[in-house]
Amino acid sequence: MGLLKIYKFFLHGVLKLAGISPKKIEIEPGTVVNFWVPTQITTKPAVVFLHGFAFDGILTWQFQALALANRYSVYVPDFVFFGDSITDKSERSVEFQAECIAKGLKKLGVQKCTLVGFSYGGMVGFKMAEIYPELVHSVVVTCSPMALTESISKARLHRLGFNSWPDYLLPDSVKGVETLVQLASHSFPKLPNFIYKEILE
Numbered sequence: 473m474g475l476l477k478i479y480k481f482f483l484h485g486v487l488k489l490a491g492i493s494p495k496k497i498e499i500e501p502g503t504v505v506n507f508w509v510p511t512q513i514t515t516k517p518a519v520v521f522l523h524g525f526a527f528d529g530i531l532t533w534q535f536q537a538l539a540l541a542n543r544y545s546v547y548v549p550d551f552v553f554f555g556d557s558i559t560d561k562s563e564r565s566v567e568f569q570a571e572c573i574a575k576g577l578k579k580l581g582v583q584k585c586t587l588v589g590f591s592y593g594g595m596v597g598f599k600m601a602e603i604y605p606e607l608v609h610s611v612v613v614t615c616s617p618m619a620l621t622e623s624i625s626k627a628r629l630h631r632l633g634f635n636s637w638p639d640y641l642l643p644d645s646v647k648g649v650e651t652l653v654q655l656a657s658h659s660f661p662k663l664p665n666f667i668y669k670e671i672l673e
């Protein structure tokens with residue numbers, strides 16, 4: 473068992489103690505979204521954490537989920553194609569992600585929520601607020617444009633030193649994973665190569 477798997481196993485235990493556990497929700501046949509949800513029904517305000525393109529929901533938001541679980545009903549989904557969320561559809565749009573998360577939240581009984589989005593999660597959050605205003609009370613976003621226009625996209629890729637988003641976001645080497653993590657983080661400590669290798673695998 474790799475170090476990352478051991479850490480996730482430990483993290484799952486800590487989150488369960490804090491009253492948050494994983495639950496798979498079938499959005500429609502062939503599409504299942506994994507959510508970390510409160511283990512007990514509460515009347516606390518709902519906060520939904522939307523992760524960026526790297527990692528999954530709970531690895532991205534573990535500290536915030538633990539810090540806020542006492543005062544809020546915390547929901548942390550994995551976007552489709554990330555973590556434990558799957559689909560047999562070829563759809564890859566931000567709108568599809570927004571629809572899946574919104575439908576999942578409604579199935580979980582969430583009627584109103586605050587969205588907290590990081591990077592790609594911010595774009596999904598903006599789209600959710602646009603499509604489902606009755607569900608989204610407010611949105612908090614960091615490191616994200618409202619929409620990724622072609623001019624913004626080209627300028628950002630040039631600044632990062634890549635020719636295309638797949639070259640940056642879908643690394644095929646240990647060095648590529650290290651570059652992704654370092655560029656996507658501020659002052660992130662250098663990790664041993666075996667951890668980047670586990671992430672790649």
